[in-house]
Amino acid sequence: MEHIINDEMEIVATDEDIFYELVAEQKRKLYSIAYSYLRNEADSLEVLQEATCRAWIKRQSLKDSERFAPWLTRILINCCNDELKRRKRNAVTEAARSDVGIMEMKSDRRLDMEQALEGVKPKYRQVLVLKYYKDMTLAEIAEVLDKPEGTVKTWLNKGLKQLRDRMKRKGDLFYG
């Protein structure tokens, strides 16, 4: 009987082990995506934690285990978008944050790009991040976002257009 109980316990443990290993394999990719959105370590770690938590709770809902990586990436991006929404609501507080020192060290060009990206709609922005940061193909992005490839292509073009418009408003800094 002891053996049977031990087996059950092993199965329980395996579930956690496998999940941990699967997330750990993606940890740098996930963190870097979060960092590209939030641009500070503390918030990016918080979002990685939150995404892991959501995925852990909902892991039974993922029918195809081979789609774990895109599924987890999608959850993480949702968490990033939630965090950005929260920041927007707290815009006044955020402005008073003490990261002025960091801002000063950034170049104008980088600041402009950050601000331009912040103005791009979240659904377009996620495509820009996955394509230009993570070098993913449209098919891979479509899998992550669970959207048809055609939609992703449209979002990519619209995202680039919004980015262009936003940067033009900066006085043609990059084109002059």
Add this chain to the structure above:
Amino acid sequence: MAESEEKLLNDYFQRIDVEAEEIPDVKLDAAIRKGMQQGSHKRFSFRKRYAVVALAVLAIALLIIVPWAHQMANPVRAQLPPKSWGQLEVFRPIVADNLTIKSALDAGILKEVNISSPEMDGIQWTVNGIMADHRGIAVLYTIQNNTDQKMQMIGLSLKKNQKNNYDLTGYSGFSNSNAQEAGSPGTTRMLEQIVWDKYREDLTDELNITLSLYPESKDPSSSSMDIKKLSVKIPLEDDNNYFKGEIVDLKDSLSIGGQKIKMDNIYIGPTGIYMRETFDKENKMRIFNIISPKLVIGKGEHQEELMRVSGASSVVGGLKTYIFNNDNMRPAEPIKLEVEGISALDQSKVELVIDTETQQILKAPDNNLTISKRMENEEQGILVLDYFIPKDDMEAFADSGFALDDNFVDSTGSGHWLGWVKDGYSGYKEFNEDSRGTTVTFFFNVGKEKLPQPLTFKFNSYPTLFKEKASLRIK
């Protein structure tokens, strides 16, 4: 033109990548573990850190005060003269009323080891005492900080050897340590109890424990250069002192309100008593919680309650494992599990169906749940529900709460996540009391997107109580 944006994006992301690469693995691993741990503990959709309400505070205060008061007043323990713990005597204030550790020290199960790490930049740590069994480990240790700089503790990492990447620490671990005090200049003594990642048939001959700290004054985004890792090797004797404990296979089950609850994977060891609750598949109700589960050791007037270890339970595959204190001074005495009831809903009532556009509840477990009038004043996408608790029913609410799953479906069957409300709160509730009782107003964010109605939510808990005492002999 598009090419310019693409190039600028590539350049920009390259710089971002350089910054993101600076993060040390230990922080990423810690975030993943915390996420899993948070997920395991998250029975309600309200994140613990946000659901700060007076009721919760009161409940927590009671949880802390009642066991403390109970153990202080218990005549059985009070009659036992405290035994000398030798050099570990200095840990008595740290161990305080932790029955498991206290009784293990009294019984001589917790071994004195006193193994120190090499000093690194003025900091040294020493493992003073250790106790391990099949499910967990307890460590008494000292941090000697000879600098004037306060350090922040990242945590302990347990590995078979330093080259091995696999961490033996479980996700349902818990700590008695006061992390705030951990790295203060001078001497800090700590106690940490950690659950293994799985049931361990045997232990390795030696265990590598690494304590990670970083200077509090440094920006947390500093590179791994600032993290100080202090390691010690602990030889483990594979004898009875380290590996006591027994597995109990229970044939009987608890029956409450006609619903059967079984306890399996029961392990009684020096580090605690572990058991997993499972619910019979034939049950007609979905059980959310067992009310006030407790273990009682001994007979007659020598009965003593073994409290649940605060915060120590894990949910794996939807099944909850409870961890109770063990009295290592009373290994031969009988133990029984006592519960006071369950919170549960009939399987046909676990869904809440709402047309959020017409603001109508189409299906709910009872009439206590209504759409709040305050929804009219909220922005689009915020669902506001009132739950009324009659005055004499407040206890029911405190016991089981009411929570929705984060995931809901629209009428086409597509799934959606509840978003954040109220400045980042994933869930938010307000209490309004009058002479009839209390109305709790819940806020949920279903999003501004127009969704095919109605929307179906699932309860993760609901305050329908079946109060019925039941007990089960464990040993």
